[in-house]
Amino acid sequence: MRAMLLEAPRQPLRLVDLPVPKPNPEQVLIRIHACAVCRTDLHIVDGELTHPKLPLILGHQIVGTVEAVGERVKNFNVGKRVGVPWLGHTCDRCRYCLSHRENLCDYAEFTGYHLDGGYAEYTVADYRYCFEIPAGYPDMQAAPLLCGGLIGYRAYRMTGDTEKIGFYGFGSSAHILIQLARYQGRQVFAFTRSGDTQGQEFARHLGANWAGDSDELPPEPLDAAIIFAPVGKLVPAALRAVAKGGVVVCAGIHMSDIPSFPYEILWEERVLRSVANLTRQDGEEFLTLAPQVPIRTEVNLFGLSEANEALDALRSGKIEGSAVLFT
Ligand SMILES: [Zn+2]
Ligand SMILES: [Zn+2]
Known part of the structure; x- marks a missing residue:
């Protein structure tokens, strides 16, 4: 698969060819259609957020379809359209997780920071942290809802x-x-x-x-x-x-x-x-409200290989609305 890889902070992302990842028992394999670009991605590239997984595939506003499921995955069939947000995993045991504040989990793992994200053609994600994308939203317009929105x-x-x-x-x-x-x-x-x-x-x-x-x-x-x-x-x-x-x-x-x-x-x-991160409840609430309004996103499209240009445009304030990579 093609992916834009961050090998070290303060370096441009590099277009590389990587093997398609394999889902573990709790993960789904997702064919990515769109991934919106967030200012947090810029903070990671610029070294303002420290200790990312390296090398890293950025991107935490992913929309795609499920292509394969791990053996313990429930209710996520092949072909289902899903969204992957910033919150990629929590421990379910710390005092924050046990008091409905999983956004503050001591052991949280974040997509496109600790876990590979969406600047690629495929990704794997824990199904328990994925969202259903409301019908009526094209992939490109849905992607910015997953962080800018949530x-x-x-x-x-x-x-x-x-x-x-x-x-x-x-x-x-x-x-x-x-x-x-x-x-x-x-x-x-x-x-x-x-x-x-x-x-x-x-x-x-x-x-x-x-x-x-x-x-x-x-x-x-x-x-x-x-x-x-x-x-x-x-x-x-x-x-x-x-x-x-x-x-x-x-x-x-x-x-x-x-x-x-x-x-x-x-x-x-x-x-x-x-405000830090999100809980899954924030996501469910917001994705229910968005089509009621209905919220429409203004998107600026870039090809996957143009991720560096998209990041530069965001850095210099040239994006009106949201920047989205399509694959
Ligand atoms: Zn926790
Ligand atoms: Zn974000």
Whole structure:
């Protein structure tokens, strides 16, 4: 099979020919049709997330069809269309797994980080962590739902029942979650890189009530904000934008250092928190909601061998919506 391989951090991926992997008793073999590109992939390539499996096949937003099943796999027949997310395995025994917080499992293994992922023609995945893809979504449009959608949804859920919500960074996650927020009757305020008028136009086109630069204050105080961009200086900016009792959620897995800030912008019961990974319940909930809205993803397609170009485009902010590799 063809695969794009990361052999060491800070090196371009290399197109290689590898044997098709064999599923173990709990795994399914998947013929990959699409794999969306995530900012986390960039953090791994750039060495900001340390100790990946090496060499590694990146990619944790995989859509494909089952081609073979291990002997203990249940309810996953050959030909079924499945999605593989970031959460690839948990221990089922640690205190987090035993308290419905498997996203924090001490022994979690993540797809495209500890386990080979979707920048390839085939992959194997533990069937207990795969999702059914809702009918009506073509493969390419479904792929970004699996991280930009799922983990974005977990961050969105942490903001509670809010009326006015701000999104800092208007990429794959924000362009998906704005559709859910508007569907639920919320007002959305989109913050982009300074001067990104195209991104701001894209946000307004998807229903943002206001769009502006991330160093601007919104026209009125927000109830909550989600920071999708990996930029620490957005934390004090977002705290300044939320009203008393407001919540600021950091949704990314990596962020540059947060500059010091005066206590008064946290005072009055503002809450600052992060969100890590996903639980399978987040996935089931979100993939049930997505077709009800219905959420439509804006995808920029790249061939598998163009994975480096896709990563570069994401790094330089050239992707409107989500980048997706097809095989
Ligand atoms: Zn565990
Ligand atoms: Zn991701």
